[in-house]
Amino acid sequence: xxxxxxxxxxxxxxxxxxxxxxxxxxxxxxxxxxxxxxxxxxxxxxxxxxxxxxxxxxxxxxxxxxxxxxxxxxxxxxxxxxxxxxxxxxxxxxxxxxxxxxxxxxxxxxxxxxxxxxxxxxxxxxxxxxxxxxxxxxxxxxxxxxxxxxxxxxxxxxxxxxxxxxxxxxxxxxxxxxxxxxxxxxxxxxxxxxxxxx
Amino acid sequence: xxxxxxxxxxxxxxxxxxxxxxxxxxxxxxxxxxxxxxxxxxxxxxxxxxxxxxxxxxxxxxxxxxxxxxxxxxxxxxxxxxxxxxxxxxxxxxxxxxxxxxxxxxxxxxxxxxxxxxxxxxxxxxxxxxxxxxxxxxxxxxxxxxxxxxxxxxxxxxxxxxxxxxxxxxxxxxxxxxxxxxxxxxxxxxxxxxxxxxxxxxxxxxxxxxxxxxxxxxxxxxxxxxxxxxxxxx
Numbered sequence: 001x002x003x004x005x006x007x008x009x010x011x012x013x014x015x016x017x018x019x020x021x022x023x024x025x026x027x028x029x030x031x032x033x034x035x036x037x038x039x040x041x042x043x044x045x046x047x048x049x050x051x052x053x054x055x056x057x058x059x060x061x062x063x064x065x066x067x068x069x070x071x072x073x074x075x076x077x078x079x080x081x082x083x084x085x086x087x088x089x090x091x092x093x094x095x096x097x098x099x100x101x102x103x104x105x106x107x108x109x110x111x112x113x114x115x116x117x118x119x120x121x122x123x124x125x126x127x128x129x130x131x132x133x134x135x136x137x138x139x140x141x142x143x144x145x146x147x148x149x150x151x152x153x154x155x156x157x158x159x160x161x162x163x164x165x166x167x168x169x170x171x172x173x174x175x176x177x178x179x180x181x182x183x184x185x186x187x188x189x190x191x192x193x194x195x196x197x198x
Numbered sequence: 199x200x201x202x203x204x205x206x207x208x209x210x211x212x213x214x215x216x217x218x219x220x221x222x223x224x225x226x227x228x229x230x231x232x233x234x235x236x237x238x239x240x241x242x243x244x245x246x247x248x249x250x251x252x253x254x255x256x257x258x259x260x261x262x263x264x265x266x267x268x269x270x271x272x273x274x275x276x277x278x279x280x281x282x283x284x285x286x287x288x289x290x291x292x293x294x295x296x297x298x299x300x301x302x303x304x305x306x307x308x309x310x311x312x313x314x315x316x317x318x319x320x321x322x323x324x325x326x327x328x329x330x331x332x333x334x335x336x337x338x339x340x341x342x343x344x345x346x347x348x349x350x351x352x353x354x355x356x357x358x359x360x361x362x363x364x365x366x367x368x369x370x371x372x373x374x375x376x377x378x379x380x381x382x383x384x385x386x387x388x389x390x391x392x393x394x395x396x397x398x399x400x401x402x403x404x405x406x407x408x409x410x411x412x413x414x415x416x417x418x419x420x421x422x423x424x425x426x427x428x429x430x431x432x
Contacts, residue, residue, distance in 0.1 A: 052280060054276050054280070054421070056422040062422070068280055069280070070276075070277065072277075074273070075273070076273025076274050077274065078208070078212055078271070078274055081211065088204070089205065089274070089278070112215065129277070
């Protein structure tokens with residue numbers, strides 16, 4: 001039985017005739033953490049959205065085994081709802097509160113999402129992707145705005161998700177993150193084959 | 199509690215926290231109606247014009263609420279679908295909420311017109327307000343599905359409402375506009391006459407707009423990768 005939780009092969013995508021991805025490949029196994037790196041505009045977010053099933057590729061195929069959790073770069077939240085109300089919407093109040101507390105979020109706060117700081121919004125954004133224990137986590141620069149302590153906590157959570165057997169694909173720009181992952185996949189700026197190195 | 203009712207409850211709470219928007223939502227039809235009534239003369243035509251302005255003002259408010267309720271969920275909806283929600287749950291939740299909002303505004307507006315206009319046939323007035331709200335909810339959802347950007351969308355909402363005011367129902371083009379039914383019902387609130395045909399006209403428009411909203415929204419939120427162990431090929 002395959003241990004892969006995600007396999008995307010030959011992915012092509014253009015926007016208004018401008019190719020963003022050409023023949024991109026990526027695979028993530030259960031219990032593996034993969035970093036997706038590349039210059040601005042090379043198609044990292046587009047590839048993640050395709051892997052999540054939120055955008056259709058022009059070419060290629062995506063196979064996902066299990067449930068997907070997706071953390072978008074821009075937090076997708078209701079500005080006038082609190083963190084608890086978001087977690088209620090996702091049916092994961094207890095699990096979400098526990099995770100938020102571990103990330104240093106003021107749990108039970110009556111502050112609505114639109115009035116949270118950037119880092120706190122991002123923590124809620126991340127937790128909404130992780131609740132429900134998905135098999136595959138697609139995280140698009142998930143720690144923007146985090147303070148140093150929260151950033152360290154984030155990576156300890158990633159280690160835990162790896163130990164739980166989940167596949168994690170993280171878009172990152174930070175060189176230091178490369179030490180925390182099992183594999184780095186680099187998307188080239190000019191659409192061409194994706195280079196992978198261990 | 200179903201997913202639709204959870205969404206309706208939470209989006210309702212979101213709307214209640216937007217106090218200025220809520221005040222405008224309620225104040226707009228009242229302002230349209232009262233300014234038109236104050237500017238008119240004491241004849242039946244002026245009364246009718248005030249009633250039509252009020253109904254269109256209410257339509258504008260409900261259509262705007264409907265449009266912005268869809269836009270507010272733009273970032274969350276795809277995540278809920280990934281979490282296992284169906285697009286139908288999202289549409290049903292918004293319809294529940296908007297139905298309640300439209301009912302509250304409509305009842306208040308009906309009471310105001312009853313107190314100030316005294317139409318000969320109040321049942322026709324009630325039907326006019328109910329159908330105006332119905333068409334407006336569906337129009338807001340359809341516009342938000344087709345144009346999910348604030349600027350373009352709100353311009354089309356204004357265009358939609360403007361057309362209702364610029365095309366009188368008695369002209370050749372009248373029967374083709376979405377508010378023909380409510381406007382005819384307002385006429386019949388004064389003159390009397392059968393209500394079924396204008397009600398059916400409005401219901402037809404509402405159904406058509408709702409079908410557009412559902413089809414476009416389903417397409418927008420359709421996952422290209424399904425689970426578990428699913429595959430998608432371009």
